[in-house]
Amino acid sequence: MTIGLDKAAKDTCILQIKAASKTMALTQVSSNKCCGGFQKVFEHDSSELKCRMKFGIYLPPKAESSKCPVLYWLSGLTCTEQNFITKAGCQQAASEHGLIIVAPDTSPRGCNIEGEDESWDFGTGAGFYVNATNEPWKTNYRMYAYVTEELPRLINSHFPADPEKMSISGHSMGGHGALICALKNPGKYKSVSAFAPICNPMECPWGQKAFGGYLGSDKTAWEAYDATVLAGSYSGPQLDILIDQGRDDQFLSARQLLPDTLIAACTDKKIPVVFRLQQGYDHSYFFIFSFINDHIKHHSKYLNA
Numbered sequence: 001m002t003i004g005l006d007k008a009a010k011d012t013c014i015l016q017i018k019a020a021s022k023t024m025a026l027t028q029v030s031s032n033k034c035c036g037g038f039q040k041v042f043e044h045d046s047s048e049l050k051c052r053m054k055f056g057i058y059l060p061p062k063a064e065s066s067k068c069p070v071l072y073w074l075s076g077l078t079c080t081e082q083n084f085i086t087k088a089g090c091q092q093a094a095s096e097h098g099l100i101i102v103a104p105d106t107s108p109r110g111c112n113i114e115g116e117d118e119s120w121d122f123g124t125g126a127g128f129y130v131n132a133t134n135e136p137w138k139t140n141y142r143m144y145a146y147v148t149e150e151l152p153r154l155i156n157s158h159f160p161a162d163p164e165k166m167s168i169s170g171h172s173m174g175g176h177g178a179l180i181c182a183l184k185n186p187g188k189y190k191s192v193s194a195f196a197p198i199c200n201p202m203e204c205p206w207g208q209k210a211f212g213g214y215l216g217s218d219k220t221a222w223e224a225y226d227a228t229v230l231a232g233s234y235s236g237p238q239l240d241i242l243i244d245q246g247r248d249d250q251f252l253s254a255r256q257l258l259p260d261t262l263i264a265a266c267t268d269k270k271i272p273v274v275f276r277l278q279q280g281y282d283h284s285y286f287f288i289f290s291f292i293n294d295h296i297k298h299h300s301k302y303l304n305a
Contacts, residue, residue: 026158029054035095036061039085044154048146050139051111055104055151056085057159062098069165069190069303070155071296073103074147074174074181077206078125081105084171087285093293097300100161104151106174108140121206122213128201129177130225132214141214144225148181148188167299171195171288172251173206179227179241179262186236190302193242193295195288196249199262200228206256228258231265241266241273242298244291246281 029041037060046053062068071094073084084090084103094101107127113136116123127143156163168189170178175197182192201207202222211222223229243259251257259275266273281287 024154024157026154034058035091037063037091037095039091041081041085046108046146046150048142048150049108049111051108053105053109053146054081055102056081057103057155058085058091058094058101059159060095060098060100063100063160067160067162068098068100069167069299070100070102070152070161071299071303072147072151072166072168072178072181073101074129074168074170074177075103075106076170076172076174077106078120079106079174080125083285084288087289088292089289090292090296093296097296097304099296099300099303100155100159102151102155104147107143111140113137113140122209126173126210128173128207128210128214128225129180130211130214133221134214134216137214143177144181147177148185165190165303167191167193167303169193169195169295169299170197172257172283173198175199175243176201176207176227180225180230182239182241183227183230183234184224186234186239189239190305191240191242191299193244193298195244195291195295196246196251196257196283197227197243197259197262198257200226200258202226202229203261204256204258228261228265231262231269231271234269234271239271240298240302241271242295243273243275244287244295245275245277246283246287247277247279248281249283249287251283 026042026044031040039058041056043054075084081103129143131144132138132141155161168178168181175194178194182189215221
């Protein structure tokens with residue numbers, strides 16, 4: 001509103017409105033009818049990540065007539081927004097339970113940072129859902145702020161999403177992301193679940209490489225993004241956690257995931273955890289496909305309460 005402003009102030013206000021509108025603008029990349037609803041992909045200019053970002057969104061049939069709860073899914077290392085929406089088979093259960101599912105990309109893309117494409121577990125495709133504080137990453141690698149703040153604002157302003165009903169889930173690096181988002185924001189998410197999450201990144205090679213690169217050498221700064229540490233100091237409302245882990249997961253045996261440390265921390269704090277060790281399953285999307293319906297039911301219990 002520009003009433004009462006002089007011309008210069010009006011021009012400034014109009015420019016600010018246009019800039020905000022451009023930031024929030026969405027471009028549809030694809031749309032496919034699926035299970036009575038639509039699986040879509042959009043892209044937009046991210047203010048947090050300073051680059052063009054994509055996300056997948058499933059809109060169930062219920063979204064045509066009313067607002068729906070939202071389940072955010074965070075994918076793992078090397079993934080884009082495509083892996084989950086094409087491999088997990090989430091849409092049937094999401095349709096039945098009336099849930100919107102949002103699956104963002106896993107890192108900024110094309111930022112022309114030296115070294116961003118040198119390894120599969122750091123840089124592109126490996127944002128680790130932290131806000132980087134180290135150069136040259138801190139300008140773009142702010143996936144924590146993107147996932148917890150910018151993306152929900154975008155979804156709530158463009159889609160029939162109920163802003164009071166959000167949950168979060170993810171796989172591997174994304175399981176780590178889901179757990180820390182829930183534990184760092186008591187009450188923000190109605191429920192949380194994870195497939196083969198990196199539970200104690202401060203103590204595993206993946207986490208040490210990522211945290212050292214993005215956050216620096218001071219390990220006290222790492223504690224803000226470690227689910228085991230966060231569980232040990234959690235004092236928010238009850239948060240029921242569901243975790244599925246494949247017994248034959250090669251990264252479990254390589255001590256990259258460390259679920260035992262998280263379970264111990266949650267037990268000490270009396271945080272309810274259902275931990276299911278699934279015989280014969282590995283780290284792949286075949287594993288996720290096998291149990292995704294259970295996770296959607298877990299979230300629906302809280303989101304549709």
